[in-house]
Amino acid sequence: MKQKKRRKNYLIILGILVLTAVYGVRVAYVNQDNDKTKIHYVTDDAPVEVQGLEITIEEEKLYETAAFVGEFPSVRRNFQYQGSFFEQHQDEEGLRAIEYILYVKMRFKNVSDELQPIPYNDYHIYGGVSYNNGVNPFLLGDLNQVSGVSLKPGSSYFIMMAYEMNRLSFHPDRYQKLLEQDFSIIVSGYPDICHIRLSHLEPVKADREARDIYENLVSADKSKAPVLPNTRQGIIMDIGETYVTNGVMMTVEDYDIVDNLNDYDYKKLGAAEDDGIPDITHYTRKDGSVKPRRLEKGKGYFVFVTLRCQNTTEAARGFSLSPYLYNYTGKASLEDRYVWLGEQFQHEKYSATYMMEAHGDDTVTVAYHITADPSLPKKLWWDFDKPLYLSFGIMDPGKVDLPKGNPGTGIFLRIK
Amino acid sequence: MFRFEGKRCVRSWGVKGAVLLAVLLAGGHFLGYCVWFLVREQGGIISREDREILEQGAAYIGIYPATLYEGFIGGEGYTFFNQLYYYMIPILAVLPYGASFFQDEDSGYLKYIYSMKKKSRYLLAKYAVTFLSGAVAAALPYALSFAVNALYVPAVIPNEMAQHTNVIDVMSMSEFYYSRPWIYFGVYMAAIMLCGGLLASLALCITYVAKNFFFVLCFPFLFYISIDYILMELGADQYSLSRIINPMNGYVKLHVPIQHVFLELLLLGSISFLVFIAVGIRRERVL
Numbered sequence: 054m055k056q057k058k059r060r061k062n063y064l065i066i067l068g069i070l071v072l073t074a075v076y077g078v079r080v081a082y083v084n085q086d087n088d089k090t091k092i093h094y095v096t097d098d099a100p101v102e103v104q105g106l107e108i109t110i111e112e113e114k115l116y117e118t119a120a121f122v123g124e125f126p127s128v129r130r131n132f133q134y135q136g137s138f139f140e141q142h143q144d145e146e147g148l149r150a151i152e153y154i155l156y157v158k159m160r161f162k163n164v165s166d167e168l169q170p171i172p173y174n175d176y177h178i179y180g181g182v183s184y185n186n187g188v189n190p191f192l193l194g195d196l197n198q199v200s201g202v203s204l205k206p207g208s209s210y211f212i213m214m215a216y217e218m219n220r221l222s223f224h225p226d227r228y229q230k231l232l233e234q235d236f237s238i239i240v241s242g243y244p245d246i247c248h249i250r251l252s253h254l255e256p257v258k259a260d261r262e263a264r265d266i267y268e269n270l271v272s273a274d275k276s277k278a279p280v281l282p283n284t285r286q287g288i289i290m291d292i293g294e295t296y297v298t299n300g301v302m303m304t305v306e307d308y309d310i311v312d313n314l315n316d317y318d319y320k321k322l323g324a325a326e327d328d329g330i331p332d333i334t335h336y337t338r339k340d341g342s343v344k345p346r347r348l349e350k351g352k353g354y355f356v357f358v359t360l361r362c363q364n365t366t367e368a369a370r371g372f373s374l375s376p377y378l379y380n381y382t383g384k385a386s387l388e389d390r391y392v393w394l395g396e397q398f399q400h401e402k403y404s405a406t407y408m409m410e411a412h413g414d415d416t417v418t419v420a421y422h423i424t425a426d427p428s429l430p431k432k433l434w435w436d437f438d439k440p441l442y443l444s445f446g447i448m449d450p451g452k453v454d455l456p457k458g459n460p461g462t463g464i465f466l467r468i469k
Numbered sequence: 470m471f472r473f474e475g476k477r478c479v480r481s482w483g484v485k486g487a488v489l490l491a492v493l494l495a496g497g498h499f500l501g502y503c504v505w506f507l508v509r510e511q512g513g514i515i516s517r518e519d520r521e522i523l524e525q526g527a528a529y530i531g532i533y534p535a536t537l538y539e540g541f542i543g544g545e546g547y548t549f550f551n552q553l554y555y556y557m558i559p560i561l562a563v564l565p566y567g568a569s570f571f572q573d574e575d576s577g578y579l580k581y582i583y584s585m586k587k588k589s590r591y592l593l594a595k596y597a598v599t600f601l602s603g604a605v606a607a608a609l610p611y612a613l614s615f616a617v618n619a620l621y622v623p624a625v626i627p628n629e630m631a632q633h634t635n636v637i638d639v640m641s642m643s644e645f646y647y648s649r650p651w652i653y654f655g656v657y658m659a660a661i662m663l664c665g666g667l668l669a670s671l672a673l674c675i676t677y678v679a680k681n682f683f684f685v686l687c688f689p690f691l692f693y694i695s696i697d698y699i700l701m702e703l704g705a706d707q708y709s710l711s712r713i714i715n716p717m718n719g720y721v722k723l724h725v726p727i728q729h730v731f732l733e734l735l736l737l738g739s740i741s742f743l744v745f746i747a748v749g750i751r752r753e754r755v756l
Contacts, residue, residue, distance in 0.1 A: 076620070079620050080619050080620065083619065083620065083621060083622070083623050084623045084624055084625075086534075086623070087623055087624070087625050090533070090534065090625040090626065090628065172530075175529075175530040175531070176530075177530070177629075177630060179629070180638070181638070181644065182644050182647045182648040183629070183636070183637070183638040183643035183644050183646065183647045183648075184629075184637075184638035185629035185630060221639065222637060222638060222639055223638050223639055224638050224639050224643070224644075225639075227638065239530055239630060240530075241530070242529050242530035242531060242532055242533075242630070243523075243529075243532045243533050243534070244523065246628075
């Protein structure tokens with residue numbers, strides 16, 4: 054009896070040992086590729102070659118934000134409280150919390166045989182072990198005056214990267230000693246994760262003039278707060294209704310659908326503004342008619358929508374002007390758009406933000422190029438006898454069902 | 470006395486119940502996360518789409534394998550098992566030995582014990598064993614899930630670029646999360662154990678006024694969710710027990726340093742200890 058019990062105990066122990074060994078082998082197998090996630094750090098003293106691009110760090114500075122806006126006037130509107138997202142939410146402190154800008158000037162050289170795009174939006178900054186941030190695309194566009202850069206083999210280009218160091222995103226102790234943090238920029242991902250360590254960060258303090266400029270930008274003037282609330286998300290507005298964003302009202306004044314593009318008189322639209330979106334003149338014939346690219350005769354359309362924009366506030370307002378055109382089935386026009394701005398708008402090339410002066414009242418015309426897709430059944434082509442919508446705001450396309458009146462989280466304005 | 474109570478605890482049906490629940494939770498999470506989400510939905514530790522990009526020779530920033538630290542019941546938020554686990558903690562904690570004091574009183578066994586042993590020794594041993602059993606039972610699914618999911622998900626350090634959770638620099642212990650995640654989750658395991666022990670000891674305290682076995686069993690759960698509700702109404706829900714012990718709760722990590730979490734748990738644990746011992750020693754009437 055005792056022997057039987059002892060044997061049973063031995064078997065149990067053996068079973069446990071075997072299971073433990075099997076478990077250990079399996080876990081070791083699952084973890085065999087863990088080294089691929091190790092970060093490989095390189096110094097900023099020498100160029101580093103990654104995916105056909107040779108990257109050199111030419112400058113690295115930690116600016117006080119006031120110093121940054123003082124040195125780079127083109128970025129000032131990104132720190133303007135009036136007309137900003139912060140003003141909409143009465144959050145002056147939120148804007149002031151961006152106390153530093155980490156600036157890195159990177160030179161890229163194409164050392165491959167192919168055209169190489171520069172994926173600068175992917176180059177996140179890492180601080181210590183737990184902070185990371187991407188580059189602000191509006192800041193990047195204003196700083197560099199570019200929107201998407203590709204390099205031919207052998208050519209080089211520099212990009213100025215500006216990372217906002219927001220106090221609210223950092224642990225307070227680490228923010229106090231920001232210059233001492235171990236900053237690096239990721240330039241390559243899994244399975245060869247590579248960071249360029251920024252070991253020569255130079256602090257740049259603001260002088261008095263820069264501080265004055267900065268204070269003027271970030272200070273709230275409560276008398277200029279917008280009166281109208283923004284249009285809420287999850288709405289389908291009817292013909293004639295008004296879309297409101299950041300104190301600017303937009304209504305559809307007119308629309309025009311042109312299906313014979315070869316004969317369209319481009320001059321009807323008046324002077325066109327070259328705002329950095331694909332150059333309309335490239336597609337304009339000598340007689341002024343427009344020929345969009347990829348057009349097959351009789352199978353393409355232009356939908357021209359004229360929006361009347363009114364700034365109801367006492368300050369210049371920035372807003373995004375990139376509504377998509379949707380047909381009644383919920384299909385969006387994803388092809389080229391062309392924009393003609395009235396005189397009361399300001400817009401810089403490659404910027405996603407349009408500015409309208411205080412109490413401004415003017416029109417903007419947006420032209421949507423629609424091509425019919427012969428690979429789709431005809432019933433899915435655009436039917437211009439049916440309703441058309443403009444879409445503003447962010448949404449999940451999967452939840453939109455316009456025929457059933459479901460806008461998801463989008464903002465739709467019916468134009469037809 | 471402690472050893473005696475310990476043996477009683479280990480042999481109780483409640484321990485088996487707690488182990489079974491832990492196995493079900495951990496097993497359910499493995500099926501829900503590893504099998505259904507990773508294998509079926511995503512196509513593996515690295516998603517199908519990401520693997521196609523990698524096979525083309527690109528090193529795309531943002532691709533990162535699933536990690537065990539974000540892939541076990543305490544560290545992930547894709548399946549509902551994380552929430553289910555944290556709401557089952559009071560049940561898990563009380564099962565092994567929480568109602569034993571009530572049973573001892575109800576059966577008359579307590580009179581016998583008090584006639585043989587010093588009251589304070591019994592009460593201390595009872596509290597210690599109940600606290601420990603609650604601590605272990607509460608943390609068992611957490612540890613089991615980690616061990617089981619390690620069979621499929623690699624234990625790579627989480628990466629901010631490919632993060633599937635919401636730990637940012639400003640949060641408590643964020644530096645550990647991205648460098649030594651085993652410390653991060655180990656600390657939370659300690660918090661869960663403290664909370665489990667505290668909840669189990671609440672069952673001991675309520676025995677003094679309870680007249681029903683099931684009420685004693687349910688009391689820790691009722692207390693747990695009541696505290697949630699009361700603190701929510703007071704605008705202090707960042708201190709609710711179910712939130713402070715959950716490493717996935719970003720709101721708490723932003724507003725409550727980990728030291729405050731332990732302070733709260735130790736404070737509540739001390740109160741339950743003092744109540745149980747003080748009342749127990751002074752109490753003359755035994756049901």
